Amino acid sequence: MNFEQLKPQIESIVSETNRTVDERLLSICQLLETHIEYYNWVGFYFRNGNKEELHLGPYVGEPTDHTVIPFGKGICGQVAVSNENFVVPDVAAQDNYIACSITVKAEIVVPVFVNGENIGQIDIDSNTPDPFTEADERFLEFICAKVAGIFS
Incomplete structure (x- = not known):
């Protein structure tokens, strides 16, 4: 399934207001991990209140110790x-890389902005070397903009 085919499904998940935020975010993670072959770990991190740290939100993939x-x-x-x-x-x-798994070869992280403020991000690990293109970036920006709508 290509990115354009996934966009309506993302919009559908985001609009399911009868589900909790975490349920919707987990559904997005599951959709991406299932339908994009080189997305091997998909998760969200969010700013932890006023602290200068990120807290792990919903994710799909190998368990990680990096919850904060x-x-x-x-x-x-x-x-x-x-x-x-x-x-x-x-x-x-990368000198400043936190290894989650020895199988991870590449990573892409795109921030989520609400009213101009970076509240979190989507994080994707791939076991494939150098798989991410500009199309991945644009698609993930689309997802982050939709996710931002949940919080605004």
Whole structure:
């Protein structure tokens, strides 16, 4: 299934107001992990109140010990500070990378903004080297914009 085919399903999940936020976010993670072959771990991290740290939200994939990530640490922590997408074609080449699994080869993180404020991010790990393209970035930006609507 390509990104354009997945967009209506994302919109449908987001609009299911009878479900909790976490249920909807988990459904998004499941949809992506199931339908995009090189998305091997899909999850959301959110700012933990006023603290300078991220807290793991719903995710699909191998369990992780990284449930709290300080701002600036790892790829997710760097995105919390920079407010910009971060595409890592080869995690082994990153000095400030937090390894979740030895099988992970690449990562992409895209922030979620509500009223101009970075409240969290979608984090995707891939076991495929250098799989992410500009199309992935645009698709994940679309998802983050839809997710932001849940919180605004």
